[in-house]
Amino acid sequence: MREHLDVPTAMLFNNGTIALLVALKLFDLPEGSEVITTPLTFAATAHAISWNGLKPVFADVLPHSLTLDPESVEKAITPKTSAILGVHVYGTVCELGALQDIANQHGLKLIYDAAHAFGTRVNGRSIASYGDASVFSFHATKLFNTLEGGLIASPRPEDQEAIYFLRNFGIKNEEEVISIGINGKLNELQSAIGILNMQGISSEMQSRSVLRQQYREMLGDLEGVELQPQQAGVTSSEQYFPVVIDPVKYGRTRDQIYDELKNLGILARKYFHPICTDFVPYRDCPIHSVRPVPYVSKVKSQVLCLPFHSGVDSQDLIDIEAVFKRGIN
Numbered sequence: 001m002r003e004h005l006d007v008p009t010a011m012l013f014n015n016g017t018i019a020l021l022v023a024l025k026l027f028d029l030p031e032g033s034e035v036i037t038t039p040l041t042f043a044a045t046a047h048a049i050s051w052n053g054l055k056p057v058f059a060d061v062l063p064h065s066l067t068l069d070p071e072s073v074e075k076a077i078t079p080k081t082s083a084i085l086g087v088h089v090y091g092t093v094c095e096l097g098a099l100q101d102i103a104n105q106h107g108l109k110l111i112y113d114a115a116h117a118f119g120t121r122v123n124g125r126s127i128a129s130y131g132d133a134s135v136f137s138f139h140a141t142k143l144f145n146t147l148e149g150g151l152i153a154s155p156r157p158e159d160q161e162a163i164y165f166l167r168n169f170g171i172k173n174e175e176e177v178i179s180i181g182i183n184g185k186l187n188e189l190q191s192a193i194g195i196l197n198m199q200g201i202s203s204e205m206q207s208r209s210v211l212r213q214q215y216r217e218m219l220g221d222l223e224g225v226e227l228q229p230q231q232a233g234v235t236s237s238e239q240y241f242p243v244v245i246d247p248v249k250y251g252r253t254r255d256q257i258y259d260e261l262k263n264l265g266i267l268a269r270k271y272f273h274p275i276c277t278d279f280v281p282y283r284d285c286p287i288h289s290v291r292p293v294p295y296v297s298k299v300k301s302q303v304l305c306l307p308f309h310s311g312v313d314s315q316d317l318i319d320i321e322a323v324f325k326r327g328i329n
């Protein structure tokens, strides 16, 4: 994994959530301090902050990329802020330079939830080498998976040892425990599945890249259906194909399309809806934004991830196209 991700530290975990917990633990952030993150993510991102005795603070996303908006992050900073936890949601890369500048300026740690971005490169540089640490998930839903699994990557070789102890109860030897660790180890069966699955990922990525192109040709001209722009210099992780459906311009809602596809046995996903701030533990948390109404509050009911894997066949594509183009000449 060190080789594959081109980083000096890459430590395997039993799942991405425990890896996120440990990544935050690694930096000894002051208890009760605030970590700024996006609400447009899986609940585990916010939960990992809370389980560390830290406070998740939510900031808005950018309309074009749906990743954390640096200006909204700046607005959310207080004297209690200790870190930023960006998410490369759908494999779309965060504003790496702007977030790093903010982190440097305010003395904050910058951690990335890269659960969706395994294998992504930015101008040839591995996504895992940005920020202070990046966390990957190898859950069965991910392109590369170990059924359940995860990984922490860091650009510093010295983190390897600290992560090792945090991952394994803090055990140094038979008689010494040197830190308050957890059991985060990836087991042998998970590893064996990972080794097998590694052999298949490049052909799966190739199939998905063809599918991406087919979706683009099929949906690219539809008024009110916005596709994610190709980011310059970024090689895609080929994990998601999100579309944003504007009900006013398009004439139908995201939920209508979701239901129509479901009636045909085609399962799209309303990732991530509800967003974290809709969930009971975070319901009272504001979303800091430079906009009068946070963009994420609007887009959460518009975003839909289409089926994106090599099992999507030509009949599925015909059905998906028919649903999207119903009533459109």
Ligand SMILES: Cc1ncc(COP(=O)(O)O)c(C=O)c1O
Binding pocket: 015, 016, 017, 018, 041, 042, 044, 045, 087, 113, 115, 116, 136, 137, 138, 139, 148, 149, 150
């Ligand atoms: C953005 C994001 N972060 C964290 C996780 C948690 O990873 P895991 O399921 O491996 O615990 C997931 C998904 O599974 C995710 O999509």
